[in-house]
Amino acid sequence: MxxxxxxxxxxxxxxxxxxxxxxxxxxxxxxxxxxxxxxxxxxxxxxxxxxxxxxxxxxxxxxxxxxxxxxxxxxxxxxxxxxxxxxxxxxxxxxxxxxxxxxxxxxxxxxxxxxxxxxxxxxxxxxxxxxxxxxxxxxxxxxxxxxxxxxxxxxxxxxxxxxxxxxxxxxxxxxxxxxxxxxxxxxxxxxxxxxxxxxxxxxxxxxxxxxxxxxxxPLMLKDEPYFDEGTADGPWKSRLDEAMTSLGRMVWPEAVAKLEKLVGDAPDLAAAWLNLAILRGWLADREGSAAAFERVASLDIPLEDAVEAKANAMLLADDPLGDKMDGLRMTFRVDNADELAGHFTTARQFEPIQVAPGMFDGEEVPPKAVFLVLDRPALGPGEGPTLDTMPHVVGQALLFGRQTDREARLVVSGVFSNERELIENLIVSAGNGQVTGPAEVETVASNSATVALLSPRWRAPISRNMKTLHDAIRRHIEQAVMEQWPRLELKSLGGQSVEQAARDPNQKIAVLAAVLVLENLVWRVGQSLDFNRLREKLGLPTLGPIDPKASPIDRLPLVRFHRLAVKELDDESLVRACNRAMGFGASEAARRLAAEVVERPGIAAEVKERTLVTMTHLASDAEQVMEFIEAGRSLAESVGKSSAAWDLCELRFRLTSGDAQQAKGVFDHLVSEHLREPGIADAIRQLMIDLGLVDEQGRWLGRREGAPNELDEPYSESLDQPFAEPSAEPSSGLWTPDGERASGETPKLWTPDMG
The missing domain is CATH 1.25.40.10 (Tetratricopeptide repeat domain)
Incomplete structure (x- = not known):
């Protein structure tokens, strides 16, 4: 940290x-x-x-x-x-x-x-x-x-x-x-x-x-600011040092009390306010921490420091951007459930789905049918998905028949408040008179409108091309950021839209902080985008590259790492910066730094291997995963090592992404080229067991219910220790950064060297 x-x-x-x-x-x-x-x-x-x-x-x-x-x-x-x-x-x-x-x-x-x-x-x-x-x-x-x-x-x-x-x-x-x-x-x-x-x-x-x-x-909350030691000849330096001495003795509340007294006497001392913000956060005082960060942002400090302080304050709030919207459950009265089911089955905006028999064990009576509700007609055979034609799931409808003590009803969940009218119109239109009266509406959750914009709820065709889909996701996020988000009204900006607030000089820090929060959210979903384009569009200052010689990397906030001039870093500093970015999941910065690590001739092959295996976890799509796997394979071969570990990594990736044809090719390669290497046969067998494809005796099971069949997070799984010496013992399993094995056992975690 x-x-x-x-x-x-x-x-x-x-x-x-x-x-x-x-x-x-x-x-x-x-x-x-x-x-x-x-x-x-x-x-x-x-x-x-x-x-x-x-x-x-x-x-x-x-x-x-x-x-x-x-x-x-x-x-x-x-x-x-x-x-x-x-x-x-x-x-x-x-x-x-x-x-x-x-x-x-x-x-x-x-x-x-x-x-x-x-x-x-x-x-x-x-x-x-x-x-x-x-x-x-x-x-x-x-x-x-x-x-x-x-x-x-x-x-x-x-x-x-x-x-x-x-x-x-x-x-x-x-x-x-x-x-x-x-x-x-x-x-x-x-x-x-x-x-x-x-x-x-x-x-x-x-x-x-x-x-x-x-x-x-978000990255900003994981990588908080460093303590500010103040200026050496500042008038309050001795008081600041005295307060921080309590921190050194591990008595955090005492340090907070001294800092609170200090800011009472010196209300414009930014160093004291910043240290107070950090310590209040450590003591689980989120509101107090946010208030102190707000104060830091209001003081006479460099613009980028003020923006980051304001963004920290926003992220500590329950509703960071002030764009929270309700998640609704809507219940409609139904005249005849069987007739309504027939109408929905023929409507292209209602897709019947099969559910596991045990899914509704807790219900007194299970639903007669379940439908996905789409905002536009489902794509037909041969129709290519585009941003304009891809349907979005706007709700899940459970149709219940008449019961002894209850009328037939349709329960639609997963509805955002801004789509309530759309749902009502769809239900009434497709219901052909079988839905009566207004819906009963319950608020059951809440969600950020910004997060919803960034998260497409597409109902993609089964036969989709994964690369095409990932390209569509990139385009969707770019469209959401550049076109839709600027028009969003945010309470954090006084109820104004982003583009309105950007025209007010008094709102500059708040708008720049909102942009930084948005950038953190885009990183969080594994995507990258040039946010200077958004800043330019809003008439805001843009951010340039950072010279590591002028800004020591050991104290540089991670949210600035992606702007580092990597060519100016010496090998030791580059590896240290890359390890720090990877260790905090700073994917945008890590990708740029890792690419430079692999290219540097003076960096050891073992360091490059560790870097590449971590980057398979941070990759945002299939293309990036394969880039890192191919780089790892080439690196292993260049130093005279077997590339079998990388082949296994690709095999798992292909299987979890549902790419059966490519998986078969990798499997055949492993069998023909590497099967006699120590531990490889056991590793393949364990991989098949982990994915539920074979049992412990090696008997083929097919795909188990719930096993991965889509490219949801292929980049989050690879071999525990791909570069360990081969072992005759079976593999100890696979891990995800914050998950568990199927058995519930806590996964092994490879810990990047934090420098």
């Missing part, structure tokens, strides 16, 4: 080599990393959380600690809990015993009792770091991440010399909850903090890497 990486300079956090030993604090909630437990002695840290040795703290309980540890080692958890309860006193509670009791209750899955014991613990020992950590874990389980974070950092501040294992457990729990609840920026900050603690736990690095690589989030 750029912002976190910035802490490794002036404000680098210390390494904590004095974490409480898990074997000493045996009440920790995670398994001990030691394979052979050792009995506690009087010089171990006391489990009570004081940070002292047992000899100087709860020495009278040492014998009980040893007894409890033996019981836990022997998996005698109930007996251990009974022992704790036999020696605890309600009148004189002991923190060390409460620590053990809570851990034992959790191990026994008596969670309500553990929650009550935690409440009692924090009430009686409000300054105890373990009590705070246990309370943070409960707050995280209840979804109160802000309170959980406050407690975690309070625990760290209370115990600066000893980092307790329970604090780490709470930190891990809240990070994962933040990641799945829509605040991955805060989650990544915690994962980086866990990595900095050097506990030997590899999970945070794996999660951080997957989060950075995933396309589920």
């Amino acid at each position: 750029a912002g976190l990486g910035g802490t490794r300079g002036t404000f680098a956090p210390p390494r904590l080599g004095c974490m409480t030993r898990p074997t000493a604090d045996f009440a920790h909630t995670a398994p001990s990393p030691k394979k052979v437990p050792t009995l506690m002695d009087s010089y171990d840290r006391c489990p009570c959380g004081s940070g002292k040795k047992i000899k100087f703290c709860c020495s009278d309980l040492l014998a009980d600690f040893k007894t409890l540890e033996k019981m836990r080692t022997g998996d005698q958890l109930r007996a251990a809990l009974q022992h704790v309860e036999s020696i605890e006193s309600a009148d004189k509670p002991r923190a060390a015993l409460l620590v053990n009791k809570i851990a034992l209750l959790r191990d026994l899955e008596r969670h309500d009792e553990a929650r009550e014991a935690t409440r009692w613990f924090i009430e009686r020992f409000p300054d105890n770091p373990i009590a705070m950590s246990e309370a943070a874990l409960e707050a995280a389980a209840e979804g109160d991440t802000r309170r959980s974070l406050d407690l975690i950092f309070s625990a760290m501040a209370q115990s600066p010399e000893v980092f307790h294992w329970q604090t780490y457990q709470a930190m891990s729990a809240v990070a994962e909850i933040l990641a799945v609840s829509g605040d991955p920026r805060a989650a990544r900050a915690l994962w980086q903090l866990e990595i900095d603690l050097e506990t030997g736990d590899n999970r945070p690095l794996s999660l951080l890497t997957q989060s950075c690589f995933s396309a589920a989030e």
